[in-house]
Amino acid sequence: MSSTERSFGINSEVGRLRSVILHRPGGELRRLTPRNNGALLFDGVPWVERAQAEHDRFARTLLDHGVEVLYVGALLTECLYLPEAREEAIASAAADPRLGQTLGRELRAYLSDLGPERLAAVLVEGLTKEEFGSGGSLRGKLMRGTDFVIEPLPNMMFTRDSSVWIGDAVAVTSLAMPARRRETSLTSVIYRHHHRFADVPKIYDPSLEHLEGGDVLALAPGVLAVGVGERTTPAGVERLARRVFERGTVRTVLAVPIAQRRATMHLDTVCTMVDVDRMVMYAPAENRLDAYTITPGDGEDPAIDGPRSFLDAAAEAIGVERIEIIHTGARDVVTAEREQWDDGNNTLALAPAVAVAYERNTVTNGRLERAGIKTMTIPGSELGSGRGGPRCMSCPIARDPLPIES
Template sequence: MTAPIHVRSEIGKLKTVLLKRPGEEIENFTPEMMERLLFDDIPFLPEAQKEHDAFADILRDNGAEVLYLENLSAEAIDAGNVKDAFLEEILTESGYAAGTTHDALKEYLMSMSTLDMVDKIMSGVRKNEIDFVPSDLVSAAEDREYPFFMDPMPNLYFTRDPAASIGDGLTINRMTFDARHRESLFMETIIKYHPRFADKGLHVWRDRYHTTRLEGGDELVLSDHVLAIGVSQRTSADAIQDVARSLFDPANDSEYDTIIAIEIPHNHAMMHLDTVFTMINHDQFTVHPGILGEGGKIDTWTMHPANNEDGFTIEHNQDLEGVLKKELGLSELDLIPTGDGDPIIAGREQWNDGSNTLAIAPGVVVTYNRNYVSNELLRKHGLKVIDTLSSELSRGRGGPRCMSMPLVREDL
């Protein structure tokens, strides 16, 4: 495993992982801005950082190398000598392609060290930081009372979503909401310019320059040839078909020949597939009962390569367990319900990411400590469960899987 990205399962021993330590961005906003920034609460930064550091220590203690998005981004910008170009792109995507506001922001940010510039872009640029009164029409037409020139990016500590590792490559994602569109630019820059990743033959299965939406929380690598992708609030069916065309193209040599698209409710509580369904062992999965209809039915579409106009066939099914057994070659399957299936407990613990488990080895998972009913049930099913602190991190509506982007896992 010499490739800098190598992920052929959800459960292979985690060797290298990308995190983003929460910074000023997670509390650099007001309650009035929460809907705009996709947050339901404002975390307490010092405690969130302590909890995140404890999470990172768990991963290190279990043999994983931990890399940080903010550091890799700054190192990539410097290595590629692209500070000016990166800043032009981020300003354009922030709504300032040209004009006096663009010029003032660029002068302000270029005056910083590269790491300080990255941190400032992530945490947001307030209007009172710059001694400048906008004179261009765009800025003048905006809400003069709004406190930011460039919004903070509080969702960045959920590194799973802007990009997702698949085999010896990744998708760099076009995210759904404006609040998160800029996030994947950091990973694009890292892949292009960081010495660890640039010119290493990595496949970009789908880049960020699309109109259809795709987010990493919906992408699950079930084996060395099978993916599951959620059709969700954040990922569209069209995007899944794009991924299929890319992975199934013989010229790309991806080794992936199966994609299982799983439809989940399109709402904020269940925004990604990994908030309701995760793989935790060879034959064990967590599942939120709220996604299953009568008799455990749920709509799935299984895609395989084909020599036709689309490049693939599609087979509809409503028996998720049967589909997983068939495509993964399993005779038995253990679907473990969030909250032990109790409708009140399951709803509460799913809201607090009880289904969002991170497997760091087969049968070894990291979970939020607050989901004690689900965690105890996992233990009863033979899993090793490592609790991590969650009072503040969970306010952002994402769990251990959301907060981590595996870069390298051991093969099974």
């Protein structure tokens, strides 16, 4: 089967991975400084060339295992040859209310003169006043040369968050943090206008309640776990549950409250599936995570039960006696905390019991190997400054389906 003939669909975290969307970091990372990196959600100023080399190693690992790799930049550029896609992308960038009417109009004219490749780069990498020019607006005159007319999107490389596939449909999400909200406008352009996704059902959009892909885990066919915390709201989980129930692709959604802090921003920074019934998890979370079980109700609203232990609720929903836990780091608190911070449990499964992980988390990786999980490691010293691992940096769009349990 050729890459263009591959069907789309995700019904688990661990079915053999066939196709994935990545974003190779570029000029947007060069915009990070000690002055703005915190506002742009990075914990440091990465060495860009090294980050690119690390990302290339990640992509090569996927390609070597038969995974088709699609890049955001290429997909977006192809879309921007289409007049309606160009207009949508330009209008979204120029509509920022902070610009004001005059500067917004000037920016629209500037972007309209760019070719597709340059336009795609500017929309991701950002644009400063110095690069744009002074213009005639009061807003422009009061800006410094290094101020952004279009803010860069350094978190674009975490493609997991702006869209998530559930069954044969895609949810373009609603990102919570101001620094990331424009990412979904570009993701929307790709899914609305690229020929590869023309017939794909869309089940969520950025205008809805906050929901981020890093919080959505396809535990098994028909079963989702969705984190509720810093990035995804209870209303977002409820909206998603209604929509997947309507499509009949999911029978159970587990809403999992997580601590609302930087180290545990998404559910996949706490746990990820590495096999059909095995999970790598930050040890202190094992006995702390609860879940509310959401199922289709008899009336208009879904039924909600709980809370109860997340692991008990997940095992019951999946249909196994128990989920085996492989702890991040070790039982001692310091090692566990260090490797959890360095995304030790943010693994990307390529197939059952086959996963990609950051090489720096040696204790966690050793535990995975001893548990029989084939673990391919990649460098991540620079990529990790944005607090995201292999799962965060990938948006799977096609996996071999796991059998649906009756």
